[in-house]
Amino acid sequence: MTGQAIVTIDNKIWTCEYASTSAELIAGLSNVASIAPMTGILFDMDSDQSSIPINTSKMLFNIDIAFINSLGVVVAGLLDVSSSDVAGYSGSGARYFMEVNAGELDNVVGEQVSIQLSGTDTDTDTGNTVLSQAIVGVMAVSVFAQALGMLAATTTMPAGIPAVDKGIRDLRQTFSADLVNLAIKNVGRDDILVLAEEVGSLYINRMRKQYGDWQTTSALASAPPGDLRAANEIAATLAGQKVTELSTPEVKEKAVEAGKKKGKRVAKPVKDTKTGIEYPSKSKAGMAVAAEYGLNPNNTFIWYDIIKKDPKRFINI
Numbered sequence: 001m002t003g004q005a006i007v008t009i010d011n012k013i014w015t016c017e018y019a020s021t022s023a024e025l026i027a028g029l030s031n032v033a034s035i036a037p038m039t040g041i042l043f044d045m046d047s048d049q050s051s052i053p054i055n056t057s058k059m060l061f062n063i064d065i066a067f068i069n070s071l072g073v074v075v076a077g078l079l080d081v082s083s084s085d086v087a088g089y090s091g092s093g094a095r096y097f098m099e100v101n102a103g104e105l106d107n108v109v110g111e112q113v114s115i116q117l118s119g120t121d122t123d124t125d126t127g128n129t130v131l132s133q134a135i136v137g138v139m140a141v142s143v144f145a146q147a148l149g150m151l152a153a154t155t156t157m158p159a160g161i162p163a164v165d166k167g168i169r170d171l172r173q174t175f176s177a178d179l180v181n182l183a184i185k186n187v188g189r190d191d192i193l194v195l196a197e198e199v200g201s202l203y204i205n206r207m208r209k210q211y212g213d214w215q216t217t218s219a220l221a222s223a224p225p226g227d228l229r230a231a232n233e234i235a236a237t238l239a240g241q242k243v244t245e246l247s248t249p250e251v252k253e254k255a256v257e258a259g260k261k262k263g264k265r266v267a268k269p270v271k272d273t274k275t276g277i278e279y280p281s282k283s284k285a286g287m288a289v290a291a292e293y294g295l296n297p298n299n300t301f302i303w304y305d306i307i308k309k310d311p312k313r314f315i316n317i
Contacts, residue, residue, distance in 0.1 A: 005042040007098055008114040009066070009074065014100055016042040018117055029099055030058035040100035042115065048093030059083040064105035067094035072113045073214045077105055112214065167192035171199055174229075179203060191281045203228050211239035270314040278317060285314055 003018040019025055019041050029041060040063075045052065048070050056063075059082065067076040067089045075094050080102045081087050089097065096115070168189065171180045183198040207216045212235075219235035270285050271278045279285035286303035290296065295305050306313060 004118050006114075006116040006118075007040075007042055009105075009108050010111050012038070012104070014038050014040055014098065014104075016040045016098060016100075018042050018044065020044040020046070026055075028055070029063065030055070031060065033060055035061075035101060037101060038104065040098055042096055042098045045095050045097075048095050049089075050091065050093055052089040052094060052097060054087040054089075054097070056081055056083050056085055056087050062102035063099045064102050066098045066100075066105055066108055066113075067091075068096040068098065068113050068115075069093055069218075070095040071214070071218050072115065073218070074108045074111045074113060077109050079105060110214065167196065171196060175199055175203060179206075191283045194281070200228060203232075207232055207235050211235040215239045269317050271317045273313060273315055282314070289313070 005016045005018040007014045007016055016039065019028070020043075025043055025045075028043070029035070052067065054065070062080050062082045065078040065081060065087065066074050069075050070093070076089055076091055078085075078087055168180065168184075171183075179202055180195075180199055183195055183202055186202075187194050187198045189195060204216065204220070207219070211219075215235045215238040216231070218238060219231040219233075268282065269278060269280050270282055272285065272289065277288075279288060282303040286306050287297040289306065290302050293306055293309050295302055
């Protein structure tokens with residue numbers, strides 16, 4: 001085999017051989033007399049497959065099989081498979097399947113999986129799955145915030161309207177007023193970057209409460225980058241529900257409570273490496289030096305334009 005994999009499902013840990021070559025995939029556990037408890041083979045198909053046939057004709061002992069998609073979720077399972085059984089997978093997609101001793105897998109469909117690989121061409125760790133969900137969410141919020149900034153940069157407001165009000169207007173046009181108001185209550189309205197991130201985070205949190213964690217994580221990974229509305233529709237489909245704008249009192253109450261436990265976002269101060277001046281937030285720093293780069297200081301997301309031009313201009317403090 002090409003390496004080893006440590007697979008964790010619901011606090012149970014298996015030490016597996018890692019199989020990814022054609023020869024390894026074909027051989028599997030055929031003609032193997034037995035394996036130690038909590039060991040097995042993890043097969044990697046390289047990408048999600050809608051159909052995976054498994055040849056059990058030369059199996060010498062019964063096994064359980066878990067099928068895992070590329071997001072680290074168990075999508076199907078087979079229990080107590082013998083050499084006389086026709087085994088395989090057909091569904092929305094599975095990248096991995098793990099074969100272990102019969103009796104070791106039970107009620108694992110829908111569970112998150114951590115896979116740590118070693119001794120392969122590229123050692124990797126797919127997951128603390130809670131962290132991987134958070135990364136997907138943060139990436140979506142970040143891209144959403146940048147997209148909002150580009151929208152704000154291409155629209156105009158009457159003279160005398162503060163730039164932050166333009167950003168809030170854009171947020172309210174994209175999301176419900178109650179969501180934006182809750183975000184303002186949590187983080188204030190002085191820094192539009194922080195506010196946009198809070199709105200996106202609250203929206204994703206409501207999705208998780210409404211549809212479930214893995215449905216939301218899968219949807220965020222599948223939707224166009226930063227398109228939270230599209231992700232909402234995908235998550236609803238995965239959960240077998242009608243699309244909702246997540247504005248029911250019950251969902252809002254849960255989201256508010258979760259937001260309180262999560263803690264509030266605050267503006268992060270930065271230091272100008274050129275002048276040594278410290279600024280209380282990225283937005284204020286961006287507006288202060290915008291003219292040096294020929295940029296419009298009234299663009300509420302001027303920060304992103306500046307760091308693209310001069311990524312070493314500021315440092316976090």
